Amino acid sequence: MTTAGIARRPKYVALFSMGLSDALAYRTSAAISWVINGWSVLIVVYVWYSLFAQDGAPVAQFDWQAMKTYLILAHAVNWFMQSDVSWIVADAVQNGNIVTDLTRPADYMLSKFSQAIGGSLVNGTIGTVILFGSSIIFLHLQAPASPAAAGLFILACVLGYGVNFLISYLMGLSTCWLTNNQGLSWVLWYAGRILAGTVIPISLFPGWLQTVAWASPFQATVSTPLLIYLGHDQQGGALGLIGVQVAWIIGLGAFSRWLYARAMRRLEIQGG
C-alpha cells in the first residue's frame, strides 16, 4: 500500500492514526454524545444541589462546589475512557477474524491500544472543549487544587485510561472461554461504574463498599484523577495514588500477557 514518496510510519503510529481518522469521521456524533451524556449528569447534579440547598454543611469534605465539580468531571473522565476494545476483541474471537490479526507482525494488545488511543484523543479533545466552554458559561467548575494537582490530574487520567483499557481488553479475551461474554461485560460495566466512583465519591459509600472499592482496579480509573484534582488526596498523597495506578497497570498488564498466551493456545487447539 505504501506509495513511493510517502514516508513509512512505524506500525503503531500507523494504527494510532487509523484510530484517529476513524474517530474524526464521527466527530459530530461524538460531540453530540458528550452533550447527551452531560444531560443525564444533570439529574444527579440537581439532586445534590437540592440537598446542599437544604443543608449547607459539607458531606465528607465535599461542599456543594466540590461535589458539583466531582460529579461532572467524574462523568467526563469516565466517558473519555470508554473504548470499544472489549467488543472488538470479543467479536474478533467469536467470528474468527482474530486469525487475520495474528498473521500481522505486530503485538496484538499494543495494536489494539494504539488504535484505541487514536480514537480517545479525538473524543477527549472534543469533550475537553465542550466542558471548558460550558464551565466558563454556566457550570462554573472548581479549578484544580494547585498547578501541581492540575499536572498530576492529567497524568492520573492517562494512567487511569491504561487501567481501564486493560480491564476492557481482558474482558474481550474472556470470550475465548465464555461463548457469550455479554453478561459478564454488563456486570463488570455497571459494578465498575459504582466502584470507580463515577456515580458518587467512594468516601460516601458505606464502610464495607469502600473497602471493596479501594481493593478493586476500578477506583484507579475515575476516582484517583478526581481526588487529585480536588486535592482530596490526604491518604498517601497524590504520588501514592499514582503509584497504585502504576501497580495496577503492571499487574493487569502481566495478567493480560499470560491470559493472551493461554487464549492463543486454546485457539490453536480449537483449530482456529
Next chain:
Amino acid sequence: MTRLLFHLRLFRRMLYMHNRANVTYRGDFWLKILGLALRNVVGIVIVFALFSRVTVLAGWTRPEVMMLYALAIAPRGVLQLFCNGAWQLRNYIRRGQLDQFLTRPLSPVFQTLTLTMSIEGLGTLVVALLAFGSGYAEQGLGWGPAQWLYLLVAIAGGTLLAVSLDVGMHALVFWSRDAGQLQWFVEQTAEFAQYPLGLYHRTIQVALSTALPFAFVSFYPLAMLLGKPDGSVTLALLSPLVGVLFAFLMSRIWNAGLARYQSTGN
C-alpha cells in the same frame, strides 16, 4: 377482535421461543440478569447516599423516593422483557430483515418489536419490585383495591409510553442513520422521573410533563397515591391517557417512516 387474539397467540409463542433461546447460554443468562439489576442498583446507591444525610428531599422521604424510583424503571423492564426489538431496526434495514417482515402476513411493527425479547429485563423488574416493596412496607401503607387497580393502569400507561417512544424514536432511522442519538437522549430523559419533580428547574418540570412526559409514568401517579401536596389529582388521572396519546403520535412517525422506506427504497 380475532386479529387481536391472533397477535396474542403469536406473542405467547414468541415469548416461549425466545425464552428457550435465551437459556441456551445458561451462565450468560444469569449474568445478564445480574448486570441489568446492577444497572438499576446504581440509582439506589445514590438514593441511600443522599438520605444518609437528610430525611426529606424536595418534600419526599427515602421510602417514597424508593417507590418513585421503582415506578420509573418498571416500564423499561417490561419493554426489555417483552418487546426489545426496536433498537435493532437499523440493523434490520441494513441486513434486509425488514424486507422479509414485509413479505409476511403480519404487521411489521409487531415483528420488529418481538424479534428480541431479553429475559434480562427481569433484572430490572426484580429491582423495581424490591424497591417498591421495601418503600411500601417501610411506610406501613395499606392500599385498597382501587389504589392497586389504579397503580396497575398507571404502570400499563407508563409502559405504553415507553414502548411507543422506543418505536417512534428508533423509527427515525428511516430518515437518518444517526437518529439513534435522539433515542438515547429520550431514554436518558426518562431517568429524570426517578426523583421527585420538585428537584428540577421549572423548565425541566414543564418538559417532563409535556413533550417528554415521563413525570406521568412515576411522579404524578405516586404523588396522588401518597397524597403528596406537590402532585395533582387531575394530572394523575390523565396519566394512562398520556400513554395512549403517545402511542398514537409515535405510530404516526412509524407509519410515515415505513412509507418513506417503501417509497424510496434503501
Next chain:
Amino acid sequence: MRCCISQAQIEARALTKTFRVPKRGSGVTGAIQHLFAPVYEDKRALDQVTFDIASGEAVACVGPNGAGKSTTVKLMVGITMPTSGSVRIEGLDPHKERITNSRKIGVVFGQRSQLWWDLPVAESLRLLGDIYEIPPDRYDQTLKTCTELLELGPLLGQASRSLSLGQRMRCDIAASLLHSPRILFLDEPTIGLDVAVKARIRQFISAMNRERGVTVVLTSHDLQDIETICQRIILMDKGAIVFDGSLLAVKRQFDRSRVVTFRLREMVPDAAARVQIALSEVAPPPVITVTGYDTVVTFDPSHSSSAAVVAKVMAELPVEDLKIEEPGIESIIRQLYDGTLKLGVAEPVT
C-alpha cells in the same frame, strides 16, 4: 392467447421506480450545505417495465448489477411501491394489499435467512406456520414433503446459527413454501453454495414448478440455475427490459455471429480468396481466416442461413468435415454484462 379478462397471474404495466439520492458535497462545507439546502438527484432504477407472467411459468430475471432485477422483485412482493405504473398479483396491488398478497407468495432472499438465529429450525418453521395461520394437517403434510425432498430431517433439531450456508438455504426454501404459495420468488437462491447443494436446490425448485404448478420468478447470476429451472428469460439492463422470451428465442435474437469451421481434405493455397468469391453475395461480408487445413468463416446468421453458406463453400472446396458453433446463452449474457451486446439491430426472427 389472452382474451377479454387478463389471465396473467402477474401483470406489470409501465413500472417505473425513481430513487431520490442526496447529492452531497465533500467535507464540512458539503455537510452543512446539505443540512440547509439539500440537493437531490433522481436515479431511475426502473423505466417503463411491462410484462405478464402466467400461472405455472418459470421466469428468470437476468441482468448485471443495477439492472433493476431486485427492484422489480421488491415491487412484485409488495415491499416497495412504484413511482408510476402498476403491478398486480392475481389482480391485487401487492403493496396496498400487502397482507393478502403475502399469503399467496413465498419469498427467498439468498444470503438472508428468515429463520430465527438461536432457535431450532423446527421451532422457526412452526412459528411461521402460526404467522401464516396454516391449518395443522396441511402444515404437517407440506413439512413432510419438504423434509423428504430437501433432506431436512437431521437439520430440524439444530439451531439455525449452527447450520452451514447450504443447509440453511434448504431450510429457508422449505420455510417459504410452508403456506403453499402460488408464486415463489427467489432472489439469488444459490449464491455462495457448493455445486452439489446448488444442483439439489435447482432440482427441487424445478419439481415444484413442474409438478405442483408453482409459478417461479428467479433472479440469478448463475446460468445453470436459469437453464435448469426456467423456460422463459427476461433480460434487463439499466432499468429496462432488453428482451423477454423463451431461452430459444434469446439465442435467435442475439445470435449475431455464426462460426463455421471447414476441415479440408488437402491443402488449398488460395482457399481464402476462393471462399471470398463464393460468398460475395453474403452481406455483411463474412470474415474468413485460414490456418492449415482449417478454413473458418464467421457470418451473421440473421441475413444468410447456415445452410446456404455451407452449401456455397462445399461447392468450392474439398471439405472433409465441418463444425458449426452457435453462441450459448452464456456468451449472450456475458456480452450483456460487459455492455457489448448489440441491441435492437435486427427484428427478432420469428
